[in-house]
Amino acid sequence: MSLARRPVDALRAEIARIETGARGARAVLPFDLAELDTRLPGGGLALGALHEVAGGGNGAVDGAASALFAAGIAARTRGKVLWCVTRTDLFAPSLHQVGLSPDRVIYFEAGDEKAVLAACEEGLRHGGFGAVVGEVARLPMTASRRLQLCAEATGTLGIAVRRWRRQSEAADFGQPTAAVTRWRVTALPSTPLPAAGVGRPRWFIELIRCKAGECAELELEACDETGRLALPADLADRSLAAQAWPSRAAS
Amino acid sequence: MLAADAAALALHIYPGLPAAEARAHCAELIVDHADPSGDIEHLDRLALWALARYAPIVAVDPPDGLVLDVTGATHRHGGDAALLADMVERLRAKGVTARAAMSGTWGSAHALARYVANPTTLAPSDHSGRAIAHLPVRALRLSEATVLGLGKLGLDLIGELEGQPRAPLALRFGPELTRKLDHAYGRTAEPIIPVEAPELIQVRRAFGEPIGAPETLARYTGKLVDALCEALEAKGLGARQLDLRFHRVDNRIEVIRVGTAKPVRDARRLTRLLCDKLETIDPGFGVETMVLAAPIAEPLVANAFANALVDPPEPDVTDLIDTLSNRSGAHRLYRLAPAQSDVPERSVRKLAPTSPEIGEGWPTRWPRPTRLLAHPEAIAAVALLPDQPPVSFTWRGVRRRVKRADGPERIFGEWWRRDGEIDAVRDYFQLEDDAGERFWVFRRGDGEQATTGDLSWWMHGLFA
Numbered sequence: 001m002s003l004a005r006r007p008v009d010a011l012r013a014e015i016a017r018i019e020t021g022a023r024g025a026r027a028v029l030p031f032d033l034a035e036l037d038t039r040l041p042g043g044g045l046a047l048g049a050l051h052e053v054a055g056g057g058n059g060a061v062d063g064a065a066s067a068l069f070a071a072g073i074a075a076r077t078r079g080k081v082l083w084c085v086t087r088t089d090l091f092a093p094s095l096h097q098v099g100l101s102p103d104r105v106i107y108f109e110a111g112d113e114k115a116v117l118a119a120c121e122e123g124l125r126h127g128g129f130g131a132v133v134g135e136v137a138r139l140p141m142t143a144s145r146r147l148q149l150c151a152e153a154t155g156t157l158g159i160a161v162r163r164w165r166r167q168s169e170a171a172d173f174g175q176p177t178a179a180v181t182r183w184r185v186t187a188l189p190s191t192p193l194p195a196a197g198v199g200r201p202r203w204f205i206e207l208i209r210c211k212a213g214e215c216a217e218l219e220l221e222a223c224d225e226t227g228r229l230a231l232p233a234d235l236a237d238r239s240l241a242a243q244a245w246p247s248r249a250a251s
Numbered sequence: 252m253l254a255a256d257a258a259a260l261a262l263h264i265y266p267g268l269p270a271a272e273a274r275a276h277c278a279e280l281i282v283d284h285a286d287p288s289g290d291i292e293h294l295d296r297l298a299l300w301a302l303a304r305y306a307p308i309v310a311v312d313p314p315d316g317l318v319l320d321v322t323g324a325t326h327r328h329g330g331d332a333a334l335l336a337d338m339v340e341r342l343r344a345k346g347v348t349a350r351a352a353m354s355g356t357w358g359s360a361h362a363l364a365r366y367v368a369n370p371t372t373l374a375p376s377d378h379s380g381r382a383i384a385h386l387p388v389r390a391l392r393l394s395e396a397t398v399l400g401l402g403k404l405g406l407d408l409i410g411e412l413e414g415q416p417r418a419p420l421a422l423r424f425g426p427e428l429t430r431k432l433d434h435a436y437g438r439t440a441e442p443i444i445p446v447e448a449p450e451l452i453q454v455r456r457a458f459g460e461p462i463g464a465p466e467t468l469a470r471y472t473g474k475l476v477d478a479l480c481e482a483l484e485a486k487g488l489g490a491r492q493l494d495l496r497f498h499r500v501d502n503r504i505e506v507i508r509v510g511t512a513k514p515v516r517d518a519r520r521l522t523r524l525l526c527d528k529l530e531t532i533d534p535g536f537g538v539e540t541m542v543l544a545a546p547i548a549e550p551l552v553a554n555a556f557a558n559a560l561v562d563p564p565e566p567d568v569t570d571l572i573d574t575l576s577n578r579s580g581a582h583r584l585y586r587l588a589p590a591q592s593d594v595p596e597r598s599v600r601k602l603a604p605t606s607p608e609i610g611e612g613w614p615t616r617w618p619r620p621t622r623l624l625a626h627p628e629a630i631a632a633v634a635l636l637p638d639q640p641p642v643s644f645t646w647r648g649v650r651r652r653v654k655r656a657d658g659p660e661r662i663f664g665e666w667w668r669r670d671g672e673i674d675a676v677r678d679y680f681q682l683e684d685d686a687g688e689r690f691w692v693f694r695r696g697d698g699e700q701a702t703t704g705d706l707s708w709w710m711h712g713l714f715a
Contacts, residue, residue, distance in 0.1 A: 080565065
């Protein structure tokens with residue numbers, strides 16, 4: 001097995017070297033979650049690349065889960081974060097709750113989507129930011145390729161949070177873009193608590209597209225105060241399920 | 252009597268009244284001699300203030316006015332109306348009662364500012380004549396003899412004058428009258444000769460042949476910036492604001508104004524900021540002189556480099572902030588910081604992006620939604636009183652059953668801000684429907700005291 005893989009790995013490295021030119025290997029930002037990191041080439045979310053995030057269901061319109069997912073990633077980078085929006089309904093205290101300190105985020109309130117894309121491009125090209133987040137509805141191929149090239153040139157992480165005015169427009173998410181990964185985050189019922197109340201939120205995270213990698217989908221607990229996702233306890237050690245199956249088999 | 256304020260007018264003291272008569276109206280009146288040269292001096296100082304703050308082209312319009320060419324300079328103050336309001340408000344804070352008007356021509360703005368009672372007047376720039384048609388002819392800056400002569404002819408309003416045949420008017424009153432009329436209506440240009448501060452750091456370049464090609468303008472912009480940076484370095488200053496004026500061969504002046512968040516002396520960066528805006532310049536038949544000035548310059552101090560023993564310093568992003576704020580307005584870039592308030596919509600305040608770090612955030616123990624609706628939306632909810640969360644609710648026409656809920660988090664009204672909030676209470680609940688979507692809703696009132704609210708339910712935010 002290992003012998004058979006070796007030429008393949010060598011070829012992959014060769015292709016990666018040709019693709020990235022003289023820029024060398026890409027740095028990555030791991031999720032610190034083996035289930036996700038093993039699916040991503042390089043063992044984490046590529047820095048110096050553009051990533052797309054959208055919400056599923058009503059999340060495509062309100063963009064709450066997708067924005068918080070992006071904030072969790074941005075919180076784990078170093079340096080300032082540029083967050084470009086057209087609609088100003090983002091509530092800053094919630095970003096602080098996933099570890100993105102208000103001192104780090106610079107908001108840019110653009111008049112239209114074109115200005116958002118232009119500002120994101122400037123931010124990515126600058127290179128001093130830890131992450132650049134843009135909330136856009138339309139992301140044409142040309143615009144996404146420009147963002148991707150700027151990100152590659154400086155090694156800044158770019159995230160496009162896709163958010164549409166209407167549910168029907170969300171079909172746009174199938175259109176090809178130059179983004180390296182494409183994610184869909186859907187809110188799920190929260191972790192059950194022994195008492196009444198709302199537990200830690202859970203998300204259904206789909207990795208719809210991943211360049212040089214495979215797709216994935218899994219159910220995770222939402223970002224904690226340091227922006228990290230977690231595997232739900234009932235799935236992590238399978239304690240509940242493991243007990244449930246034999247008893248059903250016995251009955 | 253030369254001037255009268257509101258208090259004087261109330262005592263029936265008008266400009267033009269003899270001093271003795273004014274004394275008769277008010278016995279305690281202190282009579283002082285007018286000081287026209289002192290007034291002009293103060294006006295000059297105001298002009299320099301306006302130059303630094305509002306527009307690159309400012310001139311004194313004696314005896315009592317300032318004229319500013321704000322073309323392309325208003326977006327930094329949030330628009331035309333906001334700029335006028337800001338100017339009047341700041342002058343009031345300095346103890347100057349001012350009226351401001353904006354129009355397409357100097358003549359028309361002059362008339363509007365003096366003969367319209369509103370503190371600020373905004374006329375559409377392409378119909379500058381129509382806005383002043385109902386004003387008296389005196390507003391056209393005519394000599395007293397001309398105004399009297401026009402009065403004898405029965406021409407009192409500018410609109411009436413405009414409707415008259417021009418040749419007889421020119422014959423009777425000389426060319427000055429029709430020229431002033433043309434200036435006010437924008438038919439001939441009236442150049443503004445800008446004031447220049449004596450200590451202003453500026454460099455100029457005159458061209459033998461007028462230039463107009465964008466590349467040429469960009470190249471000379473670069474050369475001027477280099478020269479200015481040398482001048483700044485000699486004084487140990489960095490520019491906070493730059494004005495690049497293009498004097499065209501037809502006597503018009505086109506201007507680029509850019510600002511920076513921190514003092515800058517980096518020629519490459521300043522050139523980029525200026526060249527970003529070069530496309531807004533119309534060189535017309537050519538530019539014969541370019542003048543680059545730094546109306547606001549501050550000391551630029553050297554900072555110690557961090558060494559390898561500590562973490563590498565955070566990269567400086569002020570140049571990007573400058574680029575973006577010059578492109579679309581400084582009010583569009585901000586940081587959000589906690590404000591001392593429990594009411595969610597008041598708990599966030601905007602800060603300049605380069606302001607020093609606060610080092611603190613919002614309390615993290617309470618759930619806060621990712622998206623906060625701009626205005627709470629009324630929902631129909633079914634809930635038990637006094638403090639049970641809703642069992643179901645209808646929002647935007649969709650009925651949702653509540654699976655899990657958390658709350659209430661009680662937030663009291665801030666009586667020190669508004670009298671109406673003295674008893675007001677909001678009870679916030681976090682709700683989760685059976686599909687897993689999470690909402691932040693509140694009920695007005697605590698469910699016991701009727702004065703605290705009417706028990707209506709409102710949607711206020713969406714959780715991730």
